[in-house]
Amino acid sequence: MKRQAVSNAHAAYLRRIRRDARTVRLLRIALLLGFLLLWELGADLRWFDPFILSSPSRAFGTIARLYRDGSLWLHIGTTLLETVLGFLLGTVLGALLAVLLWWMPRLNRILDPYLVVLNALPKIALGPVLIVWIGAGMASIVVMGVLVSLIVTTVTVLNGFLAATDEKQLLMRTLGATKLQTFCKVVLPGGVPDLISALKISVGMSWVGVIVGEYLVSKAGLGYLIVYGGQVFKLDLVMASVIILCVLAALMYYAVAFLEKKVRR
Amino acid sequence: MQSELLTFSDVSLSYYTVEGETTAIQNLNMTVNDGEFLAIVGPSGCGKTTVLSLIMGLLKPSKGSIRFSAPDLRLGYMLQRDHLLDHRTVEKNVLLGLEVQHRLTEESRARAIGLLDRYGLGSFRTYKPAQLSGGMRQKVALIRTLALEPDLLLLDEPFSALDYQTRLNLSDEVYRIIRGEHKSAILVTHDISEAVSMADRVAVFSARPARLKEMINIGFPAVLSPLERRKQPDFHDYFDRIWKELQP
Ligand SMILES: Nc1ncnc2c1ncn2[C@@H]1O[C@H](COP(=O)(O)OP(=O)(O)O)[C@@H](O)[C@H]1O
Ligand SMILES: [Mg+2]
Numbered sequence: 001m002k003r004q005a006v007s008n009a010h011a012a013y014l015r016r017i018r019r020d021a022r023t024v025r026l027l028r029i030a031l032l033l034g035f036l037l038l039w040e041l042g043a044d045l046r047w048f049d050p051f052i053l054s055s056p057s058r059a060f061g062t063i064a065r066l067y068r069d070g071s072l073w074l075h076i077g078t079t080l081l082e083t084v085l086g087f088l089l090g091t092v093l094g095a096l097l098a099v100l101l102w103w104m105p106r107l108n109r110i111l112d113p114y115l116v117v118l119n120a121l122p123k124i125a126l127g128p129v130l131i132v133w134i135g136a137g138m139a140s141i142v143v144m145g146v147l148v149s150l151i152v153t154t155v156t157v158l159n160g161f162l163a164a165t166d167e168k169q170l171l172m173r174t175l176g177a178t179k180l181q182t183f184c185k186v187v188l189p190g191g192v193p194d195l196i197s198a199l200k201i202s203v204g205m206s207w208v209g210v211i212v213g214e215y216l217v218s219k220a221g222l223g224y225l226i227v228y229g230g231q232v233f234k235l236d237l238v239m240a241s242v243i244i245l246c247v248l249a250a251l252m253y254y255a256v257a258f259l260e261k262k263v264r265r
Numbered sequence: 266m267q268s269e270l271l272t273f274s275d276v277s278l279s280y281y282t283v284e285g286e287t288t289a290i291q292n293l294n295m296t297v298n299d300g301e302f303l304a305i306v307g308p309s310g311c312g313k314t315t316v317l318s319l320i321m322g323l324l325k326p327s328k329g330s331i332r333f334s335a336p337d338l339r340l341g342y343m344l345q346r347d348h349l350l351d352h353r354t355v356e357k358n359v360l361l362g363l364e365v366q367h368r369l370t371e372e373s374r375a376r377a378i379g380l381l382d383r384y385g386l387g388s389f390r391t392y393k394p395a396q397l398s399g400g401m402r403q404k405v406a407l408i409r410t411l412a413l414e415p416d417l418l419l420l421d422e423p424f425s426a427l428d429y430q431t432r433l434n435l436s437d438e439v440y441r442i443i444r445g446e447h448k449s450a451i452l453v454t455h456d457i458s459e460a461v462s463m464a465d466r467v468a469v470f471s472a473r474p475a476r477l478k479e480m481i482n483i484g485f486p487a488v489l490s491p492l493e494r495r496k497q498p499d500f501h502d503y504f505d506r507i508w509k510e511l512q513p
Pocket of ligand 1: 280281282287289307308309310311312313314315316473
């Protein structure tokens with residue numbers, strides 16, 4: 001999407017900002033490479049004990065080994081499935097709850113303090129309860145992912161709806177609009193930006209919920225690998241899992257950001 | 266001989282809040298004629314917007330009644346702020362009222378777009394409101410109201426958020442549009458010269474609770490534009506008269 005320059009000075013300006021963007025990109029990559037290099041060097045030169053802190057070569061070696069013995073995709077797939085399920089369910093249910101609360105202001109007033117408390121409560125504290133109720137399986141983990149993202153989605157989306165309603169409601173009344181029309185034509189489109197910020201928040205939240213869920217109960221998944229690696233002092237396995245997590249979380253975040261760009265236009 | 270469009274008889278309205286009771290309008294008697302341009306002036310907070318809300322039916326009188334000459338009189342309300350929807354294009358904003366009232370047909374759409382063309386916004390049809398100046402936005406809001414083909418237009422301080430230059434030009438243009446479309450109109454304003462430059466009659470309201478203090482006929486011929494009216498010798502006489510009436 002290159003902009004056409006309208007004058008020489010403008011062309012120089014465009015060149016300048018492009019060069020600037022390139023510099024930032026290069027420095028970002030340099031930072032990552034520098035970090036990995038120092039980590040590796042530190043382990044090789046025994047600045048620290050690689051048994052405790054691992055090293056990039058050992059971590060990537062572990063990933064390669066997991067790949068060879070076929071368990072890599074099992075762990076990634078398990079965690080990814082749980083997270084995507086938790087994220088989608090949490091977002092859809094949270095958004096529906098927000099619609100309901102917008103539609104029924106009285107209900108909103110009644111539930112408001114409960115929402116505040118639930119929002120402030122560390123949902124992770126409910127983990128043991130979930131295991132008892134739902135059982136020590138994948139369902140518990142998904143529900144954890146849902147719980148962590150649900151309330152924050154509801155609160156963010158509802159606030160967006162209310163902000164979009166406020167002043168435009170009078171206009172819609174003068175035009176003779178019904179409540180459903182006001183919702184469809186004003187509130188919902190006006191709330192889209194907040195819906196998307198909610199997505200961005202809840203995608204991160206779902207990772208938290210799922211990894212913690214896997215700490216508590218699981219036989220597969222990245223959270224399982226981390227806990228297991230910690231227990232048997234295989235820090236290479238822990239670091240390898242964390243690196244994979246970083247990549248996955250980033251990919252999912254950018255997928256949402258990409259969606260945002262599509263919707264904004 | 267002019268026929269009446271609507272009549273206020275002994276209308277009162279009170280607002281209730283936790284703090285207490287605010288009587289915004291007390292025993293208001295007033296008539297609006299068919300085809301006229303009526304301006305309402307009064308101090309800030311006296312109850313002008315409340316009068317428009319009553320006509321529009323958004324509020325019910327606490328006492329008294331408002332009688333319409335025709336029960337199916339179509340009303341168009343232009344609020345103080347333009348309230349354009351940011352996510353819709355200019356064209357879709359203009360069609361909003363028609364959509365809501367299920368009156369969007371090929372014909373009504375063509376008419377609304379014709380209004381945009383006629384009043385200099387045709388080339389901005391696909392723009393978003395954020396890309397328009399304040400004056401243009403206000404004009405889009407007016408056309409959104411006109412698209413509903415109202416018999417009576419209610420204008421609540423439509424120019425108050427604009428700078429002076431834009432305000433003069435736009436009031437000229439709005440006057441031309443309203444006269445051109447043969448509408449009746451009620452313009453609420455706290456700007457005396459705006460009222461004198463646009464209206465056939467000016468209703469002067471007292472401070473809250475609003476009563477009709479004085480109804481002043483403005484004798485300019487309708488063919489004169491607001492800017493031309495401002496240059497008439499008796500413009501200042503009208504101004505002074507209203508100004509004195511508004512003194513507490
Ligand atoms: N919804 C409301 N609740 C309580 N008081 C109100 C409300 N709307 C207006 N008022 C009060 O009624 C009076 C008249 O208001 P308004 O008609 O908006 O005045 P104006 O348009 O002439 O400035 C003001 O004193 C205002 O504070
Ligand atoms: Mg007002």
